[in-house]
Amino acid sequence: MLVSWKWLKELVELDKSPDEIAQLLTMSGIEVESIKSLKRGIEGISVALVQVVKKHPQADRLQVCQVVTGGDRVVTVVSGATNLEVGQKVPLAQVGAVLANGMKIEKTDFRGIESEGMLCSVEELGLDADKFSSEERDGIYILPVEFEVGQDIVSLLGLDDFILELGLTPNRADCLGMVNVAREVAALTGGNLKLPVVDDVEQNGECADMTSIEIQEPSLCKRYVAKVIKDVKVAPSPFWLRHRLMSVGVRPINNIVDVTNYVMFEMGQPLHAFDYDLLAENRIVVRRGTSGEELVTLDGQKRSLNPDMLIIADAKKSVAIAGVMGGLETEVTQKTKTILLEAAFFNGPSVRRTSQALGLRSEASQRFEKEVDLEKVSQAAHRAVQLMAQIGAGTPITGNVDCFPNPEKRESIVLRLSRINQILGTDLTPIIVEDILELLQIKVVNKEANTWTVATPSHRRDLLGEIDLIEEVARLYGYDKIPTTLPQGATTQGKRTWEQKVRSEAASLLSMQGLYQVITFSFINPRHFDWLMLPEEHPLRDAVAVSNPLSEEQGVMRTTVLPGLLEVVRKNSNKRNKDLAIYELGKVYFKEGFLDKTTLPKEKYILTAAAAGFSEKNWAYPAIEYNYYYLKGVLEQLLSRLGIRLDEVAFLACKDMQFLHPGRSAKIMIRDQEAGWIGEIHPLVLENYEIEQKTTIFTLDLELLTKEANERIAYQSIPRYPAVTRDLAVIVPENTEVVDVTKLIQEKGQPWLKQISLFDQYKGKQIEKGFKSLAFSLSWQAEDRTLTDEEVNLLHKEILVVLALKVGAKLRV
């Protein structure tokens, strides 16, 4: 809502600046988003009378004018305009004046004739050119003849004004009318209201003989008021009205339409004028649209109507879409002699649905959607008629037709002082509360022991219960004056759940190991499932679709974080960020059992990490390749730090993950439960994502991780006797899995083998083809003594025998 400061000042006494009022409004819940001055820097431009217009002797396209300005001074001006005539009043910028574009006027010689100033167009005056007709735009702006010569243009054009832009919350639609903004300001400042006086409305009268109203849908149209104006002379509106409308961003059309717009801004009640003679049987029927029915609206578009829309019709056809837009056929034109003026109350949700369905939103529909002041509908119509008569647009027919099938009785509200103070934490006195009620024009009907029964003013349709009034009291009293306290109840123990702790810990552990946390969108393009080469029927395709996504890119809820991470890898590689180790901790969503209102889709947290490229180079150590083993190491460290024993974690080679390298992927098992997978992305998938680097990913089910993670650390005593560390290098067939060899060594090494680690793996020249060499470092230790070399030698021999037997191993010499 745009509020003209000058207009506001006509409605309420103000002794404060626009900034001060803006501050007051903002702090009382009517946010003033901006304040703009309409005077775009123009200076020294005044009214002048055109006395002489002659062609320039040397230039066909120029006119030489003599204009009279203040103090009967005659000024010669050369102009290129073609719309100048003797006797016109025009805006004159004399030498020294400044135009809206910042240009300063100087004496200028036009082929031998000196111009002592410039006559201005609307644009040069800083007016919004879009709001004018093309003839007005192109020439000098011709002013009303009644303007006095020499007067400064700024106040005459209403440019000495400020426009306050209100950001209204949905409950304060009343402030879509200037009179209610004025009421609000009066409540805040105590200033006197000077609202327009509307004559008493005479019921029926002559008007009732000329038309009738039939409301077929009283639930969608609570009230419909019609007035008739005859002897209509459609013409441009007076200057003040045009400029008033322009100041709040409305384009003037003609005197009839301009008045309806003016009253809409003034009272918040949209109005519509029909050409009375074009209404079949000159009457109005408010009904639902019928399917197949069509209406050409004012914007020239043919609209299909349907029974969900409320329609204004005459005896035969639809003539408007209620509250949204009028029909072209019954529009007021130059030929119009008599108009029927509509003021109505339409059901807000109905107008909202219709305007959304048609994609038509207007100042009017916006007001109807939030519902107008039901009790002032007739007054608004009357106000408009009064204004039309005042500006000579037509002659009102006496009386009106007011169809108001079920006048609403507003409930009174009980307001308790104790409740106010209890909710707010204040200690307000009855007098403070009563003062506030009075400022808001809320009438006390009854008072008993600090409990009031009150009646709210009709324009405040948002005040329905006690809590609404408590808010009003708090608002007017000032939130800043309410004390600052903390809740008094019993103290509570704040905490995170175990699951929340595990999630947070897992993220920290990954970041500590050098991975960056990323956050990608929960919705993905369903085509990712193809890019991941998932077969039809694959469980990851069981995605929940968004019915109204912004684009196909965000068409379904992700069932895997893979696409998100792969895109992060691609985008970063494109930007030459080559060393990438990232993870995301977030939800995936599965349709699984999602049918109706009772079951929602399954949501679960997963942890997914991806790595590609190399760690950053440094001068001391070689860069680490971010490959399978790197990420597996990160993963093992993570699991171990979460309290999961690595000897209970297994990696089972698998070939059935379509998006992974079949020779470089594994299922992650924790105590024989599938916890996720790890693997290098299949080269064809990488190609689909235009990723050039090898990329490895793992994903972990956080539900299982939460179940298996363990905070308990059982201390084990540090052995008193030193360990004996010995290497063991064996040659085994190439396809032997290290995990099997390790297990055999561990079994045989009981109970003295404390640690085993693989420190070398070798395939190549020095080894027979089809075999590989594995070198382990074994650490031996007994609780009660230092083991002797002989004992350890014997153990190694026994291990070799077992390895030879079970996996065909030989000692490497």
Next chain:
Amino acid sequence: MREKLEMLKKRAQEELTGCSSLEVLNDFRVKYMGKKGELTQILRGMGQLSSEERPIIGQLANEIRDSLEASLSKVLQNVKIKEIEQRLSHESIDVTMPGVAPNLGRRHPLELVLNRIEEIFVGMGYTIEEGPEIELDYYNFEALNIPKDHPARDMQDSFYITKDVLLRTQTSPVQARTMEKMRPNLPIKIIVPGKVYRRDDDATHSPMFHQVEGLVIDENIRFSDLKGTLLSFAQQMFGSERNIRLRPSFFPFTEPSAEVDVSCGVCGGAGCRTCKHTGWLEILGSGIVHPRVLEMGGYDPEKVSGFAFGMGVERITMLKYDLDDMRLLFENDIRFLHQF
């Protein structure tokens, strides 16, 4: 014998002064004092001396040995220091070369801020609740006093799955869910962090973003308690010198409702570009829980009351780190993430 010893002493002392390395000194020790050293040899030959001479020569020999030992250790010390000095002079490094540290990753800035918010409220006795992101229209709107066709639905254009199921547009549905779960127990003191979704996409809006909702329900919870709680939060989050102000606003599920601003940290409230010359930055919405929401949640609004608040994590993150485009937070450019 005595002469022999005196000669030896003199010769040894002279020789010692010429020793300049640990190696030579070691040879020296072997030569004179070793098992087969000259002095040892002489001492061994003492058996042939008469019993009168023996103690005298013996004492002399011991004196010579002690004096040689003392001189030797003195020279040894000097030589050692010289040798270390020499070694150190070869071992100097370029102390300006960069250090070598393991690569540390980073938490996402939104997570850092989320964690901080959680910590603050956990410290004030709140527990952390969560709820589904794919939510029933009922919990997202109706249970929060936003019936179908309510104009407030205009404020949030939603992503729908079906007619009755949508991506939650706010974390507030967890308010309703928690009340249903907890009733009739008191107090409820929760925060709800999580992802929410709205159909908006530009420099200041992302279709997916994060909110933290707060809800306190107990006997006698007052608007003043809301003020105090939010002041404490703002000061812990942004600094103890910060202040807050509450402006009346509208949310369907709270009344009275308030927008909460924190004083601008850039200008200290004097007005600058960051705060659009108001001295204040909007950080969250809040209010007293609407009696109808309490009723729908199974509590009697005459007996209990509560407050609720909700904040946009992106907004707070942008304020905290001075970001100008929300989309940066979801682009996941490593060069961006590296800065947190």
